[in-house]
Amino acid sequence: MKKTHVSGTQDSSANRADLMIDVDKSYLAYSLPVPRPFMHFRSGHFPAGTTTQRHHHSIVAMHGSLQGPLTLQTSTGRHALDAGDFCILAPGVDHCWSNAGTHTAATVSFLIDTDRPGRWPVSSGIAEACRELNQLVQGIHYLNSAGDPDLQHAFWQIADQLTVERPWKKLGVAGRLWTFLGLVLERLSPDLINAREHGVAQQIRRLLLSRVNDRLTIAEVAESVHVSATCAKEVFRATFGCGIMSYFNELKIWQAKRLLCDPSLTIDQVSSKLGFSSPTYFSQTFRKHTGETPSEFRK
Template identity: 30%
Template sequence: MAQPARLEGGAEPSAARLIPIQRLAQGGRWRVEAMRAHSEPCLLWFTRGQGRITIGGVTRGYGPHNAILIPAGVMHGFEAGPQTHGMVLFFGRNSGIDLPMTVQHLRIREASKQAELSAIFEAIQRELGSDKANAARAAQHHLGLLGVWLERQVEAASDEAPRPTASKRLAARFTQLLERDFRTGLGVADLAESLGVTPTHLSRACRETCGRSASDLLQDRRLFEARRLLADTELPIKEISRSLGFTSPAYFSRAFQHRAGKTPSAFRRAG
């Protein structure tokens, strides 16, 4: 069975980590741009650059001083060019921090609020990297303050948030189902049937919300997992193929090469 999504090689960490966005992409832009989900919530804090981010099947733009909270299990990917700077805070599994349960995209326009968030990030980073007594407890308290800061910003922005369209609601339901079942070998027709819509209607909704078909989102998610397993584990290719629901290693190799430009073996050697 496929292993849970993780950030880097080795077992997925369970404690909080604060990592520069540029470092996330060091192993290949696919590590941030391809569709994936984490088993813990994370907060993206963009301080410079701009691009597009797709969360739950909905694409939107991001720019400097955007804070984006992505709950655990929510499929996402974002552009990270040379001018993109900022930090990603992974809260860890079962952190105990009270956080909003839905995706939040906050555009922090006030300089005072930007300074508040930057100060909290600096305090968390300082304690996470400290060997002083009770540093872990201090970091936990700062994480709690961050949770309060987020709640206040969400409450302040709630009146401005538009109601999601029917297409956005369907795309969100589809990506939730996709994240659960992408390893099973089910196709778009099967997932559309589970959602009570036709494949054509589902793909139309996805194209409207993120400019991509439902099939493209499904294959992108499977390809990310295939790349991750090839790069970060020593699982045999035939086992990776089986774990992702492909009918045979040969079919997996053809599908991988079509989208990645390399065979699974060549991709692993290049890593």
């Protein structure tokens, strides 16, 4: 895969520095066989000073950065990709890669033959996903997995599948590729905003469930899911029809009912275990949700 396309013969140090970036020293580091519609599941390495030849793919391509920075150059300009960034290219988009950094950059990539998805049952949804991909992918789409935990996890899972020394089972590889592509389709969908809002609301709900014994503020919840406090409140109410703290207190009351059935615990201890600021506030909240005080419930 090593090719050199340096032009010019002047010997000045300035010209030599300009030409260093024109040497294609890229090479294929990893490759795994994958079922259709996926093709060429690979990782490429781009040493410092590399610029690849301009090329294009006849089918949809996904290129992601495992270790950057790496610059994608197209007819519409240049875009820097760092670790976790990736792009989806429509068929026929001319592009090349350049690494102006001081360390070797690495990518993960695969192609998707949407016109020939392979022999899958209709119920699998694969042919439908390929048709949707054809409609949504026009030109170049840049995505960043940072701040999107589900997408970030899926991206690094496919990277792990490819780069481990011990090959994974074929089913695991294909399954993770489809998980990743399914999330990408959601992010490219015209309903992107609604899908993201729903995802954020579900993240908040999971956080509240896992930390029902803690004392949380709206600001802490918002920070945990990487959105503003206003956004957190709005998307949660739009999805679940109530406020974050109201839902959180409801969870705490259900937990309180369980704990109050344990005669070895005092009401003050139950209040403390559930992170209420005081037994009085616990009793007020409990009565608001159940119509009776903790003592009355216990009797």
